[in-house]
Amino acid sequence: xxxxxxxxxxxxxxxxxxxxxxxxxxxxxxxxxxxxxxxxxxxxxxxxxxxxxxxxxxxxxxxxxxxxxxxxxxxxxxxxxxxxxxxxxxxxxxxxxxxxxxxxxxxxxxxxxxxxxxxxxxxxxxxxxxxxxxxxxxxxxxxxxxxxxxxxxxxxxxxxxxxxxxxxxxxxxxxxxxxxxxx
Numbered sequence: 063x064x065x066x067x068x069x070x071x072x073x074x075x076x077x078x079x080x081x082x083x084x085x086x087x088x089x090x091x092x093x094x095x096x097x098x099x100x101x102x103x104x105x106x107x108x109x110x111x112x113x114x115x116x117x118x119x120x121x122x123x124x125x126x127x128x129x130x131x132x133x134x135x136x137x138x139x140x141x142x143x144x145x146x147x148x149x150x151x152x153x154x155x156x157x158x159x160x161x162x163x164x165x166x167x168x169x170x171x172x173x174x175x176x177x178x179x180x181x182x183x184x185x186x187x188x189x190x191x192x193x194x195x196x197x198x199x200x201x202x203x204x205x206x207x208x209x210x211x212x213x214x215x216x217x218x219x220x221x222x223x224x225x226x227x228x229x230x231x232x233x234x235x236x237x238x239x240x241x242x243x244x245x
Contacts, residue, residue: 089126
């Protein structure tokens with residue numbers, strides 16, 4: 063993938079930085095229509111638990127920001143989503159990692175003024191809960207165009223994960239584990 067050698071190392075990342083992660087396609091395998099509606103459907107991508115464990119030693123804050131319109135479509139309840147995220151957080155903790163918060167945009171795509179990426183709603187919630195967050199000292203890691211637009215619109219560094227190259231991202235990597243290898 064197109065990561066310029068040393069690019070991320072030149073960002074000056076230290077313990078004051080915040081890492082924002084998308085969920086589906088970055089942490090876990092995506093399913094049909096991207097809806098994980100029960101914990102047993104949640105499958106971590108290879109190397110993710112190890113990666114989050116490693117990243118927990120680098121970043122002061124690790125925050126998940128995820129669009130989950132399955133709730134808005136009535137395919138799952140808020141409680142179902144909490145169970146899935148609870149399972150994910152528990153497995154990350156058992157593997158030695160840490161996630162400080164999970165923010166979910168549950169409204170349907172196209173709703174104006176909601177929390178969905180690329181809008182800034184979820185980052186506003188995060189900054190309210192963690193006022194020390196500095197967006198210029200933050201990284202958004204995602205696998206969708208809206209993730210990279212979200213990060214770019216807010217002045218964050220952006221990392222695209224997956225097999226599709228996003229020219230608007232500062233770098234493209236195949237996995238979250240690979241991200242830990244270039245830090």
